[in-house]
Amino acid sequence: MKKKTLIIIALVSVIVIAGVLALKPFSKKETAVSFNTVKVEKGNISNTVTATGTIQAIKTVNVGTQVSGIILHIYVDFNDHVKQGQLLAKLDETPLRTQLDQSQSSVDQAQSQLHFEEATYNRLKVLYDKKLIAQTDYDQALYNYENAKASLANAKSALDRAKVNLEYATITSPIDGVVLNRAIEEGQTVAASFSTPTLFTIVNDLTQMEVQTSVDEADIGKVKNGQRVEFTVDAYSDLKFEGTVSQVRLQPVTTNNVVTYVVILNAPNPDKKLMPGMTASATIYVEEKTNTLLLSGKAVRFTPDQAYMMKMFAKMKASGSMPKMPAGAPAGTGEMPQNALAGQTMQGVPGAAAMAAMNTDPKTKTVWLTDDKMGIRPNRIKIGIDNGTNVEVLSGLKEGDEVVISTGDKDVKSTAKKTDNGPPGFPF
Numbered sequence: 001m002k003k004k005t006l007i008i009i010a011l012v013s014v015i016v017i018a019g020v021l022a023l024k025p026f027s028k029k030e031t032a033v034s035f036n037t038v039k040v041e042k043g044n045i046s047n048t049v050t051a052t053g054t055i056q057a058i059k060t061v062n063v064g065t066q067v068s069g070i071i072l073h074i075y076v077d078f079n080d081h082v083k084q085g086q087l088l089a090k091l092d093e094t095p096l097r098t099q100l101d102q103s104q105s106s107v108d109q110a111q112s113q114l115h116f117e118e119a120t121y122n123r124l125k126v127l128y129d130k131k132l133i134a135q136t137d138y139d140q141a142l143y144n145y146e147n148a149k150a151s152l153a154n155a156k157s158a159l160d161r162a163k164v165n166l167e168y169a170t171i172t173s174p175i176d177g178v179v180l181n182r183a184i185e186e187g188q189t190v191a192a193s194f195s196t197p198t199l200f201t202i203v204n205d206l207t208q209m210e211v212q213t214s215v216d217e218a219d220i221g222k223v224k225n226g227q228r229v230e231f232t233v234d235a236y237s238d239l240k241f242e243g244t245v246s247q248v249r250l251q252p253v254t255t256n257n258v259v260t261y262v263v264i265l266n267a268p269n270p271d272k273k274l275m276p277g278m279t280a281s282a283t284i285y286v287e288e289k290t291n292t293l294l295l296s297g298k299a300v301r302f303t304p305d306q307a308y309m310m311k312m313f314a315k316m317k318a319s320g321s322m323p324k325m326p327a328g329a330p331a332g333t334g335e336m337p338q339n340a341l342a343g344q345t346m347q348g349v350p351g352a353a354a355m356a357a358m359n360t361d362p363k364t365k366t367v368w369l370t371d372d373k374m375g376i377r378p379n380r381i382k383i384g385i386d387n388g389t390n391v392e393v394l395s396g397l398k399e400g401d402e403v404v405i406s407t408g409d410k411d412v413k414s415t416a417k418k419t420d421n422g423p424p425g426f427p428f
Contacts, residue, residue: 034408035368035376040401043294045385045392047287049222051263053213055233055278057203061175063088064196067096067168071188076200078182082173088200089184091169100166103159110152117141117148177204180276206272211243211265211280214253220261222286223248229265231282236273243267245284287385293393298405300365300383300391304376305407367397368404376404 069091076088121141128138181201184190190197211231215223227245247264254260265282267274303309363383371377381396397403 035370035404036406036408037370037402038296038299038405040293040295040393040397040399040403042291042399043390044288044290045292045294045387045390046285046289047222047385047387049215049219049284049286051213051215051282051284053211053263053265053280053282055209055211055267055274055280056276057180057206058208058210059175059177059204060180060276061177061202061204062198063171063174063200063202064192064198065091065168065171065190066192066196067091067165068191068193069093069095069169069189071184071186071190074182074184074186076179076182078179080179082177082179082202084173084176086173087170088173088179089171091171091190093166093169096162096166096169100159100162103155103162106155107152107159110148110155114145114148114152117145121145171199173200173202175202175204177202178206203276206275207269209267209269209274209276210246211267211282213263213265213280213282214260215263215284217252217259217261220248220263223263223284224286228285228288229282230285231265231267231280233274233278233280235275235278239273241267241269241274241280289385289392292384293397293399294390295367295381295383295393295397295403296405297386297389297391299367299403300386302368302405304368363394365391370402370404 071089072092073090074088075090076082076086082088121144124133124138124141127133128135179200180203182199183197183201184199190199211229223245225245225248229243229245230240231243232240243266245263246266249262249264252259252261263284265280265284267280361382364380365383366378366380368376369379379396382394384392384394386392
């Protein structure tokens with residue numbers, strides 16, 4: 001009898017164990033989702049436009065000559081500081097003085113001719129008034145007199161031109177500045193027949209420079225006068241120079257079908273480290289804020305997966321805390337409509353497209369905050385500057401708030417729950 005009882009107990013134990021093992025695959029599994037968050041912090045944010053250009057002096061003057069001749073003397077050299085009106089060089093004046101003397105002789109000759117023609121005209125005029133000579137004789141005398149006056153005026157003009165040319169033989173500085181280049185040597189002949197040869201290049205002030213940069217047409221709309229600029233040059237790679245945008249030129253420059261615009265940057269140079277011709281790599285700060293609330297751009301771009309959103313919105317609907325639609329959204333009651341939003345997968349539960357539809361203002365974004373009851377909850381914010389990495393928060397968040405940026409690792413927790421019906425063939 002005892003043996004039979006033991007066999008029955010063993011059979012029952014085996015059946016119970018088998019039942020537990022059979023029910024285990026059919027027990028419901030609950031997935032706990034974790035989220036990665038970042039804090040809202042204060043900092044600096046900016047949007048920039050990069051450009052390259054050449055450093056130049058604000059005012060550069062090429063000093064030339066309007067007369068031809070031999071360079072007799074040069075009084076300045078490279079890097080010399082000069083004043084306005086200072087003598088730079090002198091041409092040989094011999095041929096110019098000869099031309100001046102010839103012009104003076106022409107004036108004297110024209111003056112004598114005028115005196116003779118004037119006396120002749122006056123005598124014939126008296127006779128003509130008394131009708132003692134013919135009209136033809138009088139007209140000829142008048143013509144000769146007027147022609148002599150014109151010849152004298154022409155000779156005087158040639159004399160003035162010769163005096164000016166003689167003055168041009170003396171080359172002086174038109175501005176205060178520094179001699180950047182000297183393109184001549186003593187004894188060299190310069191010819192000014194067809195174009196003015198450049199003898200000296202003078203820059204006005206090396207403590208104030210400018211950078212002529214080329215900005216792409218896609219970025220030129222962001223650049224305005226007065227914006228802050230930082231730039232570097234290869235000669236001082238460890239230094240950053242600062243300046244401002246002083247001019248945005250309207251004339252387009254097309255090179256190989258690429259359109260750019262010239263932007264002039266002011267570049268103070270008190271230490272005179274910057275030299276004309278250096279290549280500068282500039283960063284133009286088109287938008288800039290300091291000590292403002294910042295949030296990672298990942299938080300703005302994050303949206304929970306569809307299954308989690310369905311579950312979360314079901315809880316919100318059950319608790320009566322469904323978010324309101326913004327003004328202007330297509331909802332008659334002001335709440336989220338039933339089956340009216342794109343991406344909806346169950347009645348009254350919006351998906352990612354529905355959350356995007358809530359943001360009718362491009363500066364209004366939806367972020368997700370951690371919540372003790374529902375895990376996370378949506379929160380709308382107003383943003384300012386967006387540089388792709390971070391965004392400026394204007395309203396909707398405060399410093400220290402935890403904002404979700406991504407979904408963390410999923411921990412699958414299996415909780416054995418008694419099912420209503422066991423597997424087919426289960427004896428109990």
